[in-house]
Amino acid sequence: MAGDYDPYAIGGKPSDEGPRERVGASVGAGTSAANELRAIIERMERLAEEKSAIGDDEKAEMANAKARGFDTKAIRKIIKLRKQDPAQRSNEQTVLETYMAALGMLEDEQ
Structure with missing residues (x-):
């Protein structure tokens, strides 16, 4: 009901515990x-x-x-890689090498 809502009570619901449950009363000056x-x-x-x-x-x-x-870009990259889990880092490196090979970007293929 409309009378059950108390905007000053925690969660907007009235409490049976009295004024200590009210947000305004619990954060008053000097408390x-x-x-x-x-x-x-x-x-x-x-x-x-x-x-x-x-x-x-x-x-x-x-x-x-x-x-x-x-090279600060390389330093930042190394810091990022060192934060990663070794398995995750290895997986990302494998995927990167696979994609680079598919695009003919690896030196071994030239």
């Missing part, structure tokens, strides 16, 4: 839930900052590799 929420948000903000710093470090390391004459 432990508000402090917990604040701590979660602050941790997420710190993680975002760390993620950004790591991204900057990765860019700097790639720039260093490029300055030393390494």
Whole structure:
């Protein structure tokens, strides 16, 4: 029924447990839930900052590799391949070689 829906209750359903079940009441100013929420948000903000710093470090390391004459595309490809399961990597290599052979792209065939 229309009277059974409570937009402030968790899940939109009224509770028999009283105001503690209400979202607004559990995150009110000065409550432990508000402090917990604040701590979660602050941790997420710190993680975002760390993620950004790591991204900057990765860019700097790639720039260093490029300055030393390494092919950064090859480095990125190797990193991607090292993350893969060896069986998956082998399967993809086999499929790639099969397709290249079908197109006459392998040096053995020329």
